[in-house]
Each structure stands twice: as structure tokens, then as C-alpha cells.
Amino acid sequence: MEYVEILSRLVACHTASSVDPRLNEGNRDLIGFAADLLELNGFMVRLVEAPDDKLCLFARLGAGPGGLLLCGHSDTVPADPAAWSTDPHTLTQRDGRLYGLGACDMKGFIAAALSLAQRVSEPPRPLSIAITSDEETSMAGVRALVAELEGAESPSLVVVGEPTSLVPIAAHKGYLAGEITVRGRAGHSSNPAAGANAILACPGLIGRLEGVAHALMARRDPRFGVPYTTLNLGTIHGGDIENRICDEVRLTFDARPTGVVGCDEVWEMVSMAVTAPLEGGCSASVRPLYPDIEPFASPDPGLLRRLEEGSGCAARCVDYCTEASFLKRLGPCVVMGPGDIAHAHQPDEFLPLADVERLMPLLERLFGEHCMAS
Ligand SMILES: [Zn+2]
The missing domain is CATH 3.40.630.10 (Zn peptidases)
Incomplete structure (x- = not known):
């Protein structure tokens, strides 16, 4: 044929x-x-x-x-x-x-x-x-x-x-992707101080993730067109109605390690950023969305x-x-x-x-x- x-x-x-x-x-x-x-x-x-x-x-x-x-x-x-x-x-x-x-x-x-x-x-x-x-x-x-x-x-x-x-x-490059869940405590919006608002914890968390992205950027690998490991925030979703204190926000991200930085190291850096204490008594955790690709x-x-x-x-x-x-x-x-x-x-x-x-x-x-x- x-x-x-x-x-x-x-x-x-x-x-x-x-x-x-x-x-x-x-x-x-x-x-x-x-x-x-x-x-x-x-x-x-x-x-x-x-x-x-x-x-x-x-x-x-x-x-x-x-x-x-x-x-x-x-x-x-x-x-x-x-x-x-x-x-x-x-x-x-x-x-x-x-x-x-x-x-x-x-x-x-x-x-x-x-x-x-x-x-x-x-x-x-x-x-x-x-x-x-x-x-x-x-x-x-x-x-x-x-x-x-x-x-x-x-x-x-x-x-x-x-x-x-x-x-x-x-x-x-390799590939990894994860989902971060920020958890607070719900309550009536008439007293925001009575709960823990997951939305308010996000700016601090996102700032820390940006810090991770910058630290990764400093680890140059000139072989690549984009010469460092990238970290990109892809989605953010949270809350269900305007008159309730938001008790959960989810963010997703991906990263493309060069090899100078491997998948495990990215996970370590992201985990440290996510699990450090957050504003107003909220907490966060992270999980992989797919198995990593080295x-x-x-x-x-x-x-x-x-x-x-x-x-x-x-x-x-x-x-x-x-x-x-x-x-x-x-x-x-x-x-x-x-x-x-x-x-x-x-x-x-x-x-x-x-x-x-x-x-x-x-x-x-x-x-x-x-x-x-x-
Ligand atoms: Zn193909």
C-alpha cells in the first residue's frame, strides 16, 4: 500500500x-x-x-x-x-x-x-x-x-x-498540574467577623505563589525558548452567594519544569507556600490533578x-x-x-x-x- x-x-x-x-x-x-x-x-x-x-x-x-x-x-x-x-x-x-x-x-x-x-x-x-x-x-x-x-x-x-x-x-520540559483548596468558615454576611472568609485569604496565598514563580524564574536554563520553569495559575472559583461568608475557594495551576528543576522540587515549593498560615484563620491544601510528566x-x-x-x-x-x-x-x-x-x-x-x-x-x-x- x-x-x-x-x-x-x-x-x-x-x-x-x-x-x-x-x-x-x-x-x-x-x-x-x-x-x-x-x-x-x-x-x-x-x-x-x-x-x-x-x-x-x-x-x-x-x-x-x-x-x-x-x-x-x-x-x-x-x-x-x-x-x-x-x-x-x-x-x-x-x-x-x-x-x-x-x-x-x-x-x-x-x-x-x-x-x-x-x-x-x-x-x-x-x-x-x-x-x-x-x-x-x-x-x-x-x-x-x-x-x-x-x-x-x-x-x-x-x-x-x-x-x-x-x-x-x-x-x-515536563508537566505537572494541581488544585489548591482554601478553606474558611461560613457564616451570615451580616457579621463577617463571625466566620473566616476564604476569599480574603487568597491575595496572600497568590502572592506567595507568585514568589514561587519568581524563584523558579531565577533558576535559568538557557536551552529553552522560555528559559526557566514556569508556574501558571489557570482558574479560581469560590463562594456560592453574596450574603454568606465564603468558606471555600479552589485554584488550579500548572508548571513546566526544565530539568534544572524537577517535578518534586516544584511540588515542595508549592506545598510550602500553600501550607504556611493564612489570613483570618483559613487554611489551604494542594493535590495533583494528574500524574506528573518528568x-x-x-x-x-x-x-x-x-x-x-x-x-x-x-x-x-x-x-x-x-x-x-x-x-x-x-x-x-x-x-x-x-x-x-x-x-x-x-x-x-x-x-x-x-x-x-x-x-x-x-x-x-x-x-x-x-x-x-x-
Ligand atoms: Zn502529538
């Missing part, structure tokens, strides 16, 4: 993931298509159950340690067809571009991995392909897959094919140099995070794939055909280096 046909089959599958259950779609069609194609080409295919009735796939041609593992996520963000010029699920080619939902992020890379799989026979070291679910939301798929595979024989290179315009990514750094400068030579692009560091934070447990890992991240998550998302033309020989070269060399 030709590359464009494989990609059009992947794009036709409805695989959006969303925290809104009405927009959350499955991925069994896509996994079934990939599993059939890979089995037909001699791969051993293993399916791993993921939350929300989704599946992850791990397929392998050949046996033993070493080899190459190519990874992609099956899901997309939800699309609004009215905002698209053409049907998001019909791959459309025009002006040297392939338009379709997920064409760039990141079914285009999965199609390239499947296309390579069709053209190789059993190598001395294995070629493996992993497809995950829910990368755009909880990263639950990759967590389940890595838990299944950890401890098995390691590949000598793991490529996470997120759209980077084929620039190798040397490092990316920062990622490519472990091997030699490996990066070879990828830079292969792609013709200098490696760089990015502020967003990827499944590499988990997949690095399986082997030396790099993030590099076709398409521009700026075109992901947008109406009329596209993949330049020129990227595909550069990617295929690069994958063949990596296959030669990691699977054919004995």
Missing part, C-alpha cells in the same frame, strides 16, 4: 481524545488497521488495553536486544468540521501538502512507520512499532504500554515522531549528532512535552518527526509532502544503522 493511501486510511479513523466524554472517540479502527497491515508483513503484534476502551499496539519484526522502535500516538484533538476547508477525515492533497485531521500530529509519522514495515524483511536486530492512545489528554496509553514493556529487551534507538519539521529535539533530555550526544547529520538540522529544545518522558524508559530516545507543530491542533492541519520525502530515507538509514548492523 502506498504511503498516501495508508495515511488516508489513518485519517479516516475517528480517534479524537478529549476530557469531555461527548468528544472522546475510540481508536480500535485505527489499531485494527495497523495490526492487520503489520501482521501481513510478518510482525508479531501485541495489543495492550488502555482506559476508555482504547488500545495501544506494540509490533515487532525480529528478536533480541537492540534495534529501532518507532512510536506515534493514534489520537487527535477534536475537530470542528465547519472551520475546515475540506472534510477533516478525508485526506486531501493540494499544493504539495496533505491536509487532514492528524496528518501532521501525528498520523503522518505512523503512516511512514507502516510504510517502512511493508518494505523490510526480518532484520538481525528487531524493528518495532508502538502506537499509543490519549496522548492529547492524560497520556494514559503510553503509561499502560510502558508498564507492559519495561524490563523487556531494549532497542538501541526510540524515535517519537511528533511534528518537529524533522529537527531532532534534545530536550523538552522533563525529557536525550541521553546521548553522539546519537543526537548522528540524527543531526541524517536530518540536516541542528538539535534544539522545546517548551512543550511529549510521550518521550515515558518512552525513554524503554531505550535511548529522541523526538523527531515530519510536519510543523505550529500546524497541529488547527483547522486545515497539513503535512508537507517534502517532509515525507525527507523522512522516508532517514527512517531507512536508521533502520540500516540500528537493525541491520550486527
